[in-house]
Amino acid sequence: MHKLVLIRHGESTWNLENRFTGWTDVDLTPTGIAQAAAAGRLLKEGGYEFDVAYTSVLTRAIRTLHLALDEMDRLWLPVVKHWRLNERHYGALQGLNKAETAKQYGDEQVLVWRRSYDTPPPPLEPNDPRSERGDPRYAKLTPSDVPLTECLKDTVARVMPLWNESMAPAILAGKRLVVSAHGNSIRALVKYLDNISDDDIVGLNIPNGIPLVYELDASLKPIRHYYLGDAAAAAAAAAAVASQGKG
Numbered sequence: 001m002h003k004l005v006l007i008r009h010g011e012s013t014w015n016l017e018n019r020f021t022g023w024t025d026v027d028l029t030p031t032g033i034a035q036a037a038a039a040g041r042l043l044k045e046g047g048y049e050f051d052v053a054y055t056s057v058l059t060r061a062i063r064t065l066h067l068a069l070d071e072m073d074r075l076w077l078p079v080v081k082h083w084r085l086n087e088r089h090y091g092a093l094q095g096l097n098k099a100e101t102a103k104q105y106g107d108e109q110v111l112v113w114r115r116s117y118d119t120p121p122p123p124l125e126p127n128d129p130r131s132e133r134g135d136p137r138y139a140k141l142t143p144s145d146v147p148l149t150e151c152l153k154d155t156v157a158r159v160m161p162l163w164n165e166s167m168a169p170a171i172l173a174g175k176r177l178v179v180s181a182h183g184n185s186i187r188a189l190v191k192y193l194d195n196i197s198d199d200d201i202v203g204l205n206i207p208n209g210i211p212l213v214y215e216l217d218a219s220l221k222p223i224r225h226y227y228l229g230d231a232a233a234a235a236a237a238a239a240a241v242a243s244q245g246k247g
């Protein structure tokens, strides 16, 4: 049996301000820092050991990983940082307040933009100052790999090559992985692992900073999954994420 641990980053400044974030590179709040350290403590108390860590190229996920590994005295672990684990790109919504957007366009429309499988938010213009196409961390990508918007289906499509070519082979080779990523890149992985339907994925929300453990069989099919720590608190935190898009 293999164990895979997924952690959504701790609360970010734009989570606190309830803004659509996507590929915008915001940092953790003091609460987010505490959540990340608490995640590390839960993993340490649970006796979890890892051989390699994966994260995105966004500061909030990288810092969450470092804070958690620091609690575990495992800052020395090898880390793979990859853009394919970045948050889903939120297009022209990046920077807007979620509740204000829901007041303007309606809760239903915002739910579609936030959670539908295949309807992307309106795209950024390529020359929009918010576009990440000029960001040096993406300089080696072809410009079309730097999205102007994404639906979850697009995020699944860009996460899966990393899973298939790097993460899954590492797990099959016996490596224990911890992944520090984002609400929607984790939803993409979970959708694939649990084979969740396009309709049911709308209801899945990932709380900040709580380790989500997947037990996988020899062919990487999930046996079961659970949040570490207080299950009721994890469920309440996921429900709070769901209601962030209400006007």
Ligand SMILES: O=C(O)[C@@H](CO)OP(=O)(O)O
Pocket (backbone or CB within 6 Å): 015, 019, 020, 021, 022, 023, 087, 088, 090, 114, 183, 184, 241, 245
């Ligand atoms: O803004 C975002 O990028 C994500 C994660 O914070 O939000 P949502 O839960 O609305 O997909």
